[in-house]
Amino acid sequence: MSEDLKLTILKRLDADSVVEDTTAAFTDVSVEAVLGALKSLEIQEKVAYKTLATEVWSLEAEGRDQLDNGSYEAQIFAAVPPGDVGISIDELKAKFGAKANLGQGKGFANKWIRKNGGNIVRIVDRIVDQTRADLETVHKTGTHPDSGVIKTLKGRKLISSTKLLSYAVRKGPGFSTELKKQATDLTAEMLHSGAWKSAEFKEFNFDSLGANPGNGHLHPxxxxxxxxxxxxxxxxxxxxxxxxxxxxxxxxxxxxxxxxxxxxxxxxxxxxxxxxxxxxxxxxxxxxxxxxxxxxxxxxxxxxxxxxxxxxxxxxxxxxxxxxxxxxxxxxxxxxxxxxxxxxxxxxxxxxxxxxxxxxxxxxxxxxxxxxxxxxxxxxxxxxxxxxxxxxxxxxxxxxxxxxxxxxxxxxxxxxxxxxxxxxxxxxxxxxxxxxxxxxxxxxxxxxxxxxxxxxxxxxxxxxxxxxxxxxxxxxxxxxxxxxxxxxxxxxxxxxxxxx
Ligand code: PHE
Missing domain, CATH: 3.30.930.10 (Bira Bifunctional Protein; Domain 2)
Structure with a gap:
C-alpha cells in the first residue's frame, strides 16, 4: 500500500481538517487503495473515518435505446399522423413489435393518443418527451433529483443501480502529518541506538487468518x-x-x-x-x-x-x-x-x-x-x-x-x-x-x-x-x-x- 497515498490523505486533513468524500477528493485512486490507506492510518489513530455508500444509477439496454431514439410512447406518438384517421393498431404492431404495446399504454396514460375503432389517433398536437429527458438526467448525473422518477424508471426496468463506496475522514487522536514506518520487531539495533524510544510498533493482529501454506496433500x-x-x-x-x-x-x-x-x-x-x-x-x-x-x-x-x-x-x-x-x-x-x-x-x-x-x-x-x-x-x-x-x-x-x-x-x-x-x-x-x-x-x-x-x-x-x-x-x-x-x-x- 502506497505510503504516498497515506501522506496525501494526512496533508489534506492538515489543510482542511476533514475530507468529506474521498471519491470526490481523490479522483484518480481506487476505493480499495483509499480504504487500505485509511485502515492503516486508523490503527495508528491518525484518522477516523466513516463509510459513505452512494447509489449510482445507470441505464439498462432498454433505457439506452429510449435515450437514443425517444421513449416508446414518443416513438409511437410520432408514428401516429395528425387528423381523425390515425394509424391502425396492426400497423403499429408490425412496425414496433413488442414496443408497440408499451408505447401505446403510456401514450393512453399521458393522454397523447386514444383508440378509435381499430385505429390510434392523436389527442394532442405536440408532446414533451419527459421520459427521455429523465433518462438523460440519470445518464449524465448517475441519479435524478426527483426520487419518484428514479422509482418509476426502475419500475420500468430502464435503469439499475450499483453502490459506490466512499469515505468521510477526520483527524484521529494521534493525528500528525508525519508517517513513521511502524516497527514490527524490537531489534538489537533499536536497543543499541535508542531508536526504540521513539519507534511506533505495529500492533499484533490476532484475528489475522494467516496465509494458506498451499502445500501438498497425501491422498486419503x-x-x-x-x-x-x-x-x-x-x-x-x-x-x-x-x-x-x-x-x-x-x-x-x-x-x-x-x-x-x-x-x-x-x-x-x-x-x-x-x-x-x-x-x-x-x-x-x-x-x-x-x-x-x-x-x-x-x-x-x-x-x-x-x-x-x-x-x-x-x-x-x-x-x-x-x-x-x-x-x-x-x-x-x-x-x-x-x-x-x-x-x-x-x-x-x-x-x-x-x-x-x-x-x-x-x-x-x-x-x-x-x-x-x-x-x-x-x-x-x-x-x-x-x-x-x-x-x-x-x-x-x-x-x-x-x-x-x-x-x-x-x-x-x-x-x-x-x-x-x-x-x-x-x-x-x-x-x-x-x-x-x-x-x-x-x-x-x-x-x-x-x-x-x-x-x-x-x-x-x-x-x-x-x-x-x-x-x-x-x-x-x-x-x-x-x-x-x-x-x-x-x-x-x-x-x-x-x-x-
Ligand atoms: N494372498 C491372499 C489374498 O490375496 C491373502 C493372504 C496372504 C492369505 C497370506 C493368506 C496368507 O487374498
Whole structure:
C-alpha cells in the first residue's frame, strides 16, 4: 500500500481538517487503495473515518435505446399522423413489435393518443418527451433529483443501480502529518541506538487468518496406508520392497504351490503381459518347485499334473503381494535361521468386473510372520491384537481354501451399522509344500494374512463408491480437506462392541 497515498490523505486533513468524500477528493485512486490507506492510518489513530455508500444509477439496454431514439410512447406518438384517421393498431404492431404495446399504454396514460375503432389517433398536437429527458438526467448525473422518477424508471426496468463506496475522514487522536514506518520487531539495533524510544510498533493482529501454506496433500489412501504402516512398525514388522508391479507367474503362483491349472491363473483373474510375454529365466530352484507340484514331498502327494516351465515364465501384473512374501521367505531361508515379521502395503491387479466396490486394482495390506512356534492359534491371537489397534475387536474366522495356506481362514468382523458380518481379509498358515521348497527348514512355520486398504478407507471417509477413492473420479478437494486418518474406535466394524 502506497505510503504516498497515506501522506496525501494526512496533508489534506492538515489543510482542511476533514475530507468529506474521498471519491470526490481523490479522483484518480481506487476505493480499495483509499480504504487500505485509511485502515492503516486508523490503527495508528491518525484518522477516523466513516463509510459513505452512494447509489449510482445507470441505464439498462432498454433505457439506452429510449435515450437514443425517444421513449416508446414518443416513438409511437410520432408514428401516429395528425387528423381523425390515425394509424391502425396492426400497423403499429408490425412496425414496433413488442414496443408497440408499451408505447401505446403510456401514450393512453399521458393522454397523447386514444383508440378509435381499430385505429390510434392523436389527442394532442405536440408532446414533451419527459421520459427521455429523465433518462438523460440519470445518464449524465448517475441519479435524478426527483426520487419518484428514479422509482418509476426502475419500475420500468430502464435503469439499475450499483453502490459506490466512499469515505468521510477526520483527524484521529494521534493525528500528525508525519508517517513513521511502524516497527514490527524490537531489534538489537533499536536497543543499541535508542531508536526504540521513539519507534511506533505495529500492533499484533490476532484475528489475522494467516496465509494458506498451499502445500501438498497425501491422498486419503496414502494416509490410511501410513496408519497401517505405523501399526506394523509398532509391532516389530519390517517393510517388504514392493516396487515391481510385474511378476513372473513363478513367484505369483508356482512358488506358492498354486497349481498351473488353477482357475485364478486364467485370463478372468490375471492380467498377463503381452510385451515382453515371458521372463528371461527362472530362479535356480525351479526344479524343486516342479517336483513338489508334480509329485509332492514333505508329506504331500502334489497335484500329479505336468508342470510347465513356460507357464511359470509368463509375466503377470501381480495379483497379490504374497508374491513378494514368497521372495522374501526364500531370501530368509538363505540365511541362518532368525524369526521374521514382514509387511507390505501396495497395489495388486485383478482382471475383475468393475463395480462400486471393485476395481481392477487395489491395495493389499499383507503381513507374514515366520517363527518356530507359529501356530494357527498364534495367528488368531496376532490378528486380534492387530485389528484391536484399529478399533476392530469383534472378529470371527471362517475356514476357507487357499492353495498356499492350510488351514486358511477368512477374517470377518461385525459391522454394527449394517448389522452384518463383513469380510476383512484372508489368512492362513503357509503350506510346507511352499515353505520347504522355498528353502525354509522343517519346524519353521509361517503365518500370513492379507486385507484390502480400500475397504477401511472407504468406511472411514464415508464413501460408497470406490471410484471416488481411486482413479480420475477422485475429488481433489477431498484430498486437500480430508483430515488425518486415524484407525480409531469410530472407524467401523465391531467398534461399538469394544470393551468399555
Ligand atoms: N494372498 C491372499 C489374498 O490375496 C491373502 C493372504 C496372504 C492369505 C497370506 C493368506 C496368507 O487374498
Amino acid at each position: 489412501l496414502m494416509k490410511a496406508r501410513e496408519e497401517f504402516r505405523q501399526i506394523f512398525f509398532e509391532t516389530g514388522f519390517v517393510e517388504m520392497p514392493t516396487n515391481s508391479f510385474v511378476e513372473t507367474a513363478f513367484w505369483n503362483f508356482d512358488a506358492l504351490f498354486v497349481p498351473q491349472q488353477h482357475a485364478a491363473r486364467q485370463l478372468q483373474d490375471t492380467f498377463f503381459l503381452k510385451d515382453p510375454e515371458v521372463a528371461g529365466s527362472l530362479p535356480a530352484f525351479w526344479p524343486e518347485v516342479k517336483e513338489v507340484h508334480e509329485r509332492g514331498g514333505y508329506g504331500s502327494i502334489g497335484y500329479r499334473c505336468p508342470w510347465s516351465e513356460a507357464e511359470a515364465s509368463k509375466l503377470v501384473l501381480r495379483t497379490h503381494t504374497t508374491a513378494i512374501s514368497a521372495r522374501m521367505l526364500h531370501k530368509l531361508a538363505q540365511e541362518p535361521y532368525c524369526p521374521a515379521k514382514y509387511f507390505s502395503i501396495d497395489r495388486v491387479f485383478r482382471n475383475e468386473a468393475v463395480d462400486n466396490t471393485h476395481l481392477a486394482e487395489f491395495h493389499q495390506v499383507e503381513g507374514v510372520i515366520a517363527d518356530k512356534n507359529m501356530s494357527l492359534g498364534s495367528l488368531i491371537d496376532f490378528l486380534g491384537m492387530f485389528f484391536e489397534k484399529m478399533g476392530i475387536t469383534n472378529l470371527r474366522f471362517k475356514p476357507t481354501y487357499n492353495p498356499y495356506t492350510e488351514p486358511s481362514m477368512e477374517i470377518f468382523s461385525w459391522h454394527e451399522e449394517r448389522k452384518k458380518w463383513m469380510e476383512l481379509g484372508n489368512s492362513g498358515m503357509f503350506r510346507p509344500e511352499m515353505l520347504r521348497t522355498l528353502g525354509l527348514e522343517e519346524g519353521i512355520q509361517v503365518a500370513g494374512f492379507g486385507v484390502s486398504l480400500e475397504r477401511p478407507t472407504m468406511i472411514k471417509c464415508g464413501l460408497d463408491n470406490i471410484r471416488k477413492l481411486m482413479g480420475h473420479g477422485v475429488d481433489l478437494s477431498m484430498v486437500e480437506t480430508d483430515p488425518v486418518f486415524r484407525l480409531d474406535k469410530e472407524m467401523g466394524s465391531g467398534s461399538s462392541q469394544r470393551a468399555k
